[in-house]
Amino acid sequence: MNFSYLTDPAHWDPSNPGSIPNLILSHLGYTALALLIGAVIALPVGLYIGHTGKGSFIAINAGNAGRSLPTLGLLMLMVTLLGLGLLPVLIALTVLVIPPILTSAYAGMRNLDHRVVDAARGMGMRPWQVLTRVELPMALPIMLSGFRNAALQVVATATVAAAVGLGGLGRLLIDGLAVNDYSRVLAGAIVVAALAVLVDLFLALIQRLIVSPGLKGS
Amino acid sequence: MITFEDVVKVYPGGATAVDHLSLELPTGKITVLVGPSGCGKTTSLRMINRMVDPTSGRILIDGRDVTQQDAAQLRRGIGYVIQHAGLFPHRTVLDNVATVPVLLGKTRREARTAALGLLERVGLTADFAKRYPAQLGGGQQQRVGVARALAADPPIMLMDEPFSAVDPVVRAQLHAEFLRLQQDLGKTIAMVTHDIDEAIKLGDHVAVLRTGGRLAQFATPRELLAAPADDFVASFVGRDRGLRSLSFDSAAELPVRPVDGIELDDAGRPVGLPGVFTKDDSLRVVTDLVISSPGGVAVRVGPDGAADGLVSHHDLADYLASRRS
């Protein structure tokens, strides 16, 4: 193993579709798309369950169930069922981001300090105002940590998804392994690890910016 | 006897918690350390069992410097009760009480048997033995805390705000039981509170500390009320200290006038009056009766409950005035 693949300038040339920058971009693209679709589905459900307490059982167990699903099995199942292509992979990725987002949205709403919500109502806020001005901002830290987990999950699974034909950084690992080009494998491992760490740091930064400093203690 | 010899505690960072404190806590008595927050009362207490070590000066228990003793051994011989009881949530009430005897090498079985007896002593039935602390109310937890501190029968007990986390009704109950228990046991007790009324009610001696960790006055409750050492103590003791000091004065010497003009039953007992007093009551009780009774008179009764004298507010005022001169 050596770093020659990583240090070869040709592999960093953006005009080459298989170059590292392009793989990073497509990797980020799949990740963002799956997170977006997953959030659109899971956030409202999690918030609703957390707010009303109806269906808590689902929300509590979704996290564990999602964690126990083998990602590779799910990917290969989808592709075997629906054929090669972006759609089956995207479905699998989305299925994986839903549990952490849903569970954390639920937990964020459940763990609210009820005295504060009560005080908000007592001051004359309407339900919508209570939700948007008090409950959501207070639930944000837990919700965002769930979102960060989901993001890590997709970045990792999108790597694995190269095994079922998806683009992205996983290609370096899978193709490298297939032809015993360990320099390429190593390059893939390093770049995808760095990407995962950076995505997490980026989300941590966002969390820092949008969570009220008053809630930092928790 | 617990002796503080010129004890100073300066915390890292420079805050002086205790400033040249010299104090003697007599054996078998309750000494209460009282003062506003930041007066070093808790630090002083915690230096006795070496939870905190002094910066300079010495603390002696029966003449032996505590810092010369192994901290853990020392602590096993000193009972410790704190505000929220600090019970172990993962152990049953019985095993909480058995803690120190087990640490001292007793078998679990022996310790549990002894613990059962202690639970009874602090007013808890045997049903509580198998419960966990989370299943108890605040007052019950505090009782378990006291039982746990008593388990190894230590001669000394340290109590840090032991009664301040419970509601006033429960607190009054705990006070009464605590005093009864102390009458039986005669422990050397050091107690910390911020509540001057509690200090006066429970203490044989009261040490008033001021912010910055200096001793303002060390006296019996009675002396404290009658003769506060300075303005700080006077204001801390409160404006109605004159009235409160009457609770230390017996009504035995209070002159009465013959019973006249009130309704009596066949046995000579007053009828329809809210309250009466006896020679054993304090002047504070009499004062309260005189103020609150409709006719402005308090009725004294003998041991048989028969009325044997009256006191009007003029009589009371004259008596109080004559005492002062």
Added chain:
Amino acid sequence: MIQYLTNNHEIVWQALQEHLYLALLPILFGFAISLPLGYLAVRFSWLYHPLINTFGVLYSIPSLALFVFLPVILGTKVLSPVNVVVALTVYTVALLARTVADGLRSVDPVVVQAATAMGYRRTRRLIDVELPIALPVVLAGLRVATVSNISLVSVGSLIGIGGLGQLFTRGFQLFYLEPILVGIILSVVLAAIADLIIVLVQRAVTPWTRAA
């Protein structure tokens, strides 16, 4: 699916055994490493944040990347099962050391003080008081680590070591649904059983959490 199982029960059985061992060995190692590490992070508070941040970074590295990166550090062969075991141990430690630290930090300081004041020395206090009280938090972390380890093992099949994951790759190559379904179901059931066992152990050893 029944047909598939009867025809291939030996392969499936072997994959299952391998899966269990690849998932649970790291749990044992990870737990043994996490206890002292978590304790140190609490005992020396300056260690807490560096340690937690390091684990956060390790935890965020995708498993496939770690599987193929470890040989560089360990000098193992790329296709060695040691890589999978070490990688999963790293994840377990990254998760559990933090849980142990947070569990110990969650112990009410008043209770620790009370224990000290009653004459506990540090080590016995840790064993008798702090660890038992931290146990529910630690076991909750252990559940998460166990369940995710069991599902992560199959990724190893991409480098030829993956327990039930081998059923996935086989089914995928042959475009044959049965082995994939059997693999998913067995993996999920395995995780559920492991989870249940920890829950039962937890109920048995922490009876006080159900009081109140």
